[in-house]
Amino acid sequence: MGEKLAMNGGEKVVPEGLEKSWPPITQDDIDAVVNVMKRGVLWGPMEEEVTKLQEEFAAYINVKHCLVVNSGTAALHAGVVACGIGPGDEVITSAFSFWASAQAVLAANGIPRFVDIEPETMNIDPCEIEKKINDKTKAIMPVHVHGLSADMDRINEIAKKHSLYVIEDAAQAVGTKYKGKLAGTLGDIAGFSLNGSKNLPGGEGGFVTTNDDDLFERARMMAMFGEKVVPKDHIRVYDAYLMGFNYRNNEMSDAFVRSFLRRYDKLQDLRKKNVYFLNEELGKIKGVKVPLEPEGFESSWHLYRIRLYPEELGITEVHPKRFRHAFQKALFEEGVNIREWHSFPVPGQKVFLEKEAYGKGCPWNCGHASEEAKNIVYDPMDYPNTLDMFDRSFTVIPIYPPNGLEMMELIVKAFNKVSGHLDEIVDFAKKLDMPKEHGEKREI
């Protein structure tokens, strides 16, 4: 039975204060930002930092165009608008994502249609996509969730057959590879996030990437109030060609990202070393399922999601969700930083349940929406694989450097300790007061 669980008064496995925070900031990063401030040029669509960052990231993923914007959401919105998606048009995306993927569609007055995930990869299930295609469908937006690429060959094949755009939500996928090619080059256009939590952080920020000249020009106008972007020595005409926004980033953030990008591969190697250690060691624990990296896929490992299968341990008297909550609570008390990162399918969010985005029922009851879209019912229960994944899983946070194998060993130790107290976990699970919101009508 071993030591007493921390949740029952025992000692924590992971001592407080051991976990290092993200991102690790170096003197070079600080100098890069300070140099911008000394130069005194803080913004501009064609200034030094933004221009070089665009060139450097385009070279890093081997894409023709890169546009820096001020968030991943802005990048996706610009990508959606660049593809000409507008009122009544539909875009198919994954039920498992941060809601910004669907929000970018709504922001263009488009209508998101959701598809369940493949249980193994947790990415959009290509087998389910065609069922959601109709004559209003304009694009598929696969999400490379947690940094693992969606199955892009199958998605591109479906898109080609139905003449649809493919907009990659690569928010979590800097450095993600699919069959040797990098995310951001796998569809028609892509949006990345540079939010401070991301593997390539800029505080906030984003990239739009594409090999298509026209898509790039439209995205660039979209990010610059709808205006044409002219070189610095040309006259700005102040004429908006489309509904645009100010999606520009600032020079300080761009300088920081450039500095970080220089050591990105090194940091990714350290992150991967941590993840592969956890996969090896946690994979040995019965009832614990570690994340996959199928042949031909290379994840950026933005997040590390563990799933629990109490049935494999002969535990059937509590629902897997109850079991997971109890196990998660015990690990947390042992000092392991774990988070849920969402807890129900995106179509279960209020904006979809109530079909109310802009007010007055728009965009669903817009004159351009189809009758079917007007009557669409979003129900989280329609996504059983996503629900099951949420029931069973949580993410282990400190996989990033400078946390190293010492921290990973403690995480494994905590998992083993909790796994050695399953009777207590089950007892605790039975007594848990579980939230029943968001269509959780199933037995728990």
Ligand SMILES: Cc1ncc(COP(=O)(O)O)c(C=O)c1O
């Ligand atoms: C999958 C996904 N899409 C889109 C976004 C939006 O990015 P941002 O927060 O930079 O707007 C995020 C960020 O959290 C994300 O994880």
